[in-house]
Amino acid sequence: MKVGLCAKVTADTDARLKASADGSSFEVNGKVVVGPYDAFAVEEAIKTKEKFKCEVVSFTVGGGDDVVAQLRGTVLALGADKAVVVSDPALAGTDSLGVARTLAAAIKKEGCDVVFCGKQAIDDDNVQVPAMVAELLGWAQVSRIVELEIEGTDFKATRSMDGGVREVVAGSLPAVFTAERGLNTPRYPKLPAVIAAKKKPLETPDLAALGLSGGDVAAKAVTTAYGAPPERPKGRKLEGDVDTMVSELVRLLREEVKVL
Amino acid sequence: MSGILIVAEHEGGSFKKSATELLGKATQLAAALGTSVSAVVLGDAPAADLGKYGATTVYQVGGDFSSYDPAAMTDALAAAIAQAQPDVVLAPASYAGKDAIPRLAARLDTGMATECTDLRAEGGAVVGRRPLFAGKLYGDVKISGKPAIFTVRANSFSQPAAGGGAASVVAVAAEAKALTKVLERKAPSSTVADLTEADRIVSGGRSLKTAGDFDAVIRPLAASIGATVGASRAAVDAGMAHHNEQVGQTGKTVNPTLYIAMGISGAIQHLAGMRTSKVIVAVNKDPEAPIFEHATYGLVADLFEVAPKLQAAFEKALS
Ligand SMILES: Cc1cc2nc3c(=O)[nH]c(=O)nc-3n(C[C@H](O)[C@H](O)[C@H](O)COP(=O)(O)OP(=O)(O)OC[C@H]3O[C@@H](n4cnc5c(N)ncnc54)[C@H](O)[C@@H]3O)c2cc1C
Numbered sequence: 328m329k330v331g332l333c334a335k336v337t338a339d340t341d342a343r344l345k346a347s348a349d350g351s352s353f354e355v356n357g358k359v360v361v362g363p364y365d366a367f368a369v370e371e372a373i374k375t376k377e378k379f380k381c382e383v384v385s386f387t388v389g390g391g392d393d394v395v396a397q398l399r400g401t402v403l404a405l406g407a408d409k410a411v412v413v414s415d416p417a418l419a420g421t422d423s424l425g426v427a428r429t430l431a432a433a434i435k436k437e438g439c440d441v442v443f444c445g446k447q448a449i450d451d452d453n454v455q456v457p458a459m460v461a462e463l464l465g466w467a468q469v470s471r472i473v474e475l476e477i478e479g480t481d482f483k484a485t486r487s488m489d490g491g492v493r494e495v496v497a498g499s500l501p502a503v504f505t506a507e508r509g510l511n512t513p514r515y516p517k518l519p520a521v522i523a524a525k526k527k528p529l530e531t532p533d534l535a536a537l538g539l540s541g542g543d544v545a546a547k548a549v550t551t552a553y554g555a556p557p558e559r560p561k562g563r564k565l566e567g568d569v570d571t572m573v574s575e576l577v578r579l580l581r582e583e584v585k586v587l
Numbered sequence: 588m589s590g591i592l593i594v595a596e597h598e599g600g601s602f603k604k605s606a607t608e609l610l611g612k613a614t615q616l617a618a619a620l621g622t623s624v625s626a627v628v629l630g631d632a633p634a635a636d637l638g639k640y641g642a643t644t645v646y647q648v649g650g651d652f653s654s655y656d657p658a659a660m661t662d663a664l665a666a667a668i669a670q671a672q673p674d675v676v677l678a679p680a681s682y683a684g685k686d687a688i689p690r691l692a693a694r695l696d697t698g699m700a701t702e703c704t705d706l707r708a709e710g711g712a713v714v715g716r717r718p719l720f721a722g723k724l725y726g727d728v729k730i731s732g733k734p735a736i737f738t739v740r741a742n743s744f745s746q747p748a749a750g751g752g753a754a755s756v757v758a759v760a761a762e763a764k765a766l767t768k769v770l771e772r773k774a775p776s777s778t779v780a781d782l783t784e785a786d787r788i789v790s791g792g793r794s795l796k797t798a799g800d801f802d803a804v805i806r807p808l809a810a811s812i813g814a815t816v817g818a819s820r821a822a823v824d825a826g827m828a829h830h831n832e833q834v835g836q837t838g839k840t841v842n843p844t845l846y847i848a849m850g851i852s853g854a855i856q857h858l859a860g861m862r863t864s865k866v867i868v869a870v871n872k873d874p875e876a877p878i879f880e881h882a883t884y885g886l887v888a889d890l891f892e893v894a895p896k897l898q899a900a901f902e903k904a905l906s
């Protein structure tokens with residue numbers, strides 16, 4: 328058994344964002360973190376390692392010093408045995424499918440039996456990469472899981488769907504799981520582990536090392552025209568005592584915005 | 588253009604609201620692009636009825652899809668797409684839309700845009716506008732693969748009026764192979780809409796203090812207008828509401844016509860989940876609460892005083 332996990336290092340939830348004047352790019356102000364859902368994936372991978380006494384490898388597409396520092400300080404410090412960070416200039420403009428193709432190639436090369444991902448990355452909010460990885464590998468996938476049991480090569484997972492519906496699904500590994508909040512409680516890295524993690528292996532293959540070319544990751548979905556959220560019509564505070572405000576509110580909801 | 592294909596979801600034989608919403612938008616886009624609209628339906632549903640909302644052809648994949656598996660759904664949709672050859676596919680950003688549709692995009696080696704809140708025709712193609720960074724930034728997504736796939740956030744487009752005749756139904760045979768098996772389904776015993784599809788939401792925050800107060804104040808207020816109950820993370824963490832009810836960055840993203848925030852401060856992570864609501868009402872006793880910057884109507888007041896009066900006024904207004 329070998330466990331894989333996909334960890335994306337993204338801007339934190341309270342980052343400030345500003346689109347450039349021409350909308351061709353944007354600026355992010357804030358610190359970077361391993362995404363909150365990826366943190367659940369990391370914890371599940373470590374729990375699986377503890378159960379099966381097996382190896383955990385983390386995969387990241389897109390490198391840089393801050394990315395490597397984050398992975399060492401969190402994913403490796405928490406117990407992953409190795410990090411694979413794919414860096415290549417051709418990845419700069421890629422899309423989800425390009426990222427997924429890169430991850431799938433790296434996962435295949437390592438020979439993982441199960442891969443944990445976050446349910447979504449909190450920068451692009453794409454919710455695409457894990458399902459694409461599963462398809463490219465020909466594996467089963469179960470998204471937004473809140474419970475998981477693995478026995479041998481069989482699994483039973485509970486997924487959280489729309490409308491508060493939960494389904495228990497069964498299948499066989501290999502499989503990709505995406506983590507929903509509630510799956511587990513991520514632990515914090517301890518200082519000695521953070522220091523020890525500095526010596527853990529971290530590989531930085533380029534696309535060629537994974538048998539891929541720049542053309543394999545050419546984007547088919549391109550985002551342009553970045554801008555602020557659509558403006559809301561300016562609101563107003565109602566005046567008077569509670570009775571007055573309440574009847575005025577009901578009137579406005581009926582007559583002004585016609586939503587009642 | 589060989590057309591726009593919409594993925595029409597149904598449950599127990601009735602089409603979901605998203606199906607008609609997508610058909611309405613697809614009809615507008617098709618008119619601008621000089622093309623036609625078709626739909627794909629998996630399993631047993633009154634496919635021809637979709638003609639009333641503008642679908643000329645409905646591809647109906649035979650088989651039992653009542654139990655969901657993303658790989659099987661991908662097989663079925665891929666078979667329908669092979670037959671329909673659409674240039675554009677629109678699907679709802681439902682659980683399956685976010686689970687099976689990206690798998691489909693990988694299968695077809697094409698690009699997709701998730702949870703668009705707007706779609707427009709431009710230069711002979713469809714362009715999707717969508718939120719990024721939990722709605723703090725928006726961008727246009729252009730897709731060069733075929734078909735171009737877009738999933739759409741619920742309530743982004745208005746419901747079209749019914750008209751037109753029956754669609755012609757084309758049966759599609761697919762070998763849909765599930766890789767997982769559903770053992771058990773636990774649905775909450777509720778008749779109100781899911782948060783992500785709800786048209787009206789009443790949410791409560793930390794200010795409610797106890798689950799008892801949350802149940803006594805927020806739930807009946809919501810019930811009085813048939814609204815779905817939502818909650819801030821602080822309320823969920825304090826055990827007043829269920830995690831399924833959390834609205835925000837690490838909860839649900841909602842897009843109702845009416846969102847009523849009772850005693851919620853309006854933290855950026857909460858706003859991330861509800862800022863696209865059409866009308867926002869905020870009740871908060873702190874006039875400086877950030878939620879007021881986003882509220883269509885703000886009431887600076889004690890929610891415990893407002894809630895019963897508002898509930899009575901709603902009941903009277905709707906009776
Ligand atoms: C990574 C991360 C993810 C997060 N994800 C989410 C998320 O998904 N959803 C979410 O909601 N939060 C999320 N949060 C938490 C968020 O930052 C806020 O802490 C949370 O939204 C606050 O909830 P609240 O408004 O109920 O509580 P508070 O911020 O404590 O606000 C309570 C409000 O109630 C008002 N009030 C008190 N008593 C009354 C009364 N009697 N009548 C009227 N008004 C009253 C107060 O004036 C105050 O404005 C996240 C945080 C982090 C760091």
Ligand SMILES: Nc1ncnc2c1ncn2[C@@H]1O[C@H](COP(=O)(O)O)[C@@H](O)[C@H]1O
Pocket residue numbers: 333334335336362364365368386387388389423426443444445446447448449451452453454455456457
């Ligand atoms: N560049 C990346 N490197 C590693 N994992 C990624 C990357 N992008 C996405 N993922 C994984 O896929 C999940 C969903 O991402 P997304 O499809 O971008 O919302 C994330 O939570 C990660 O687990």
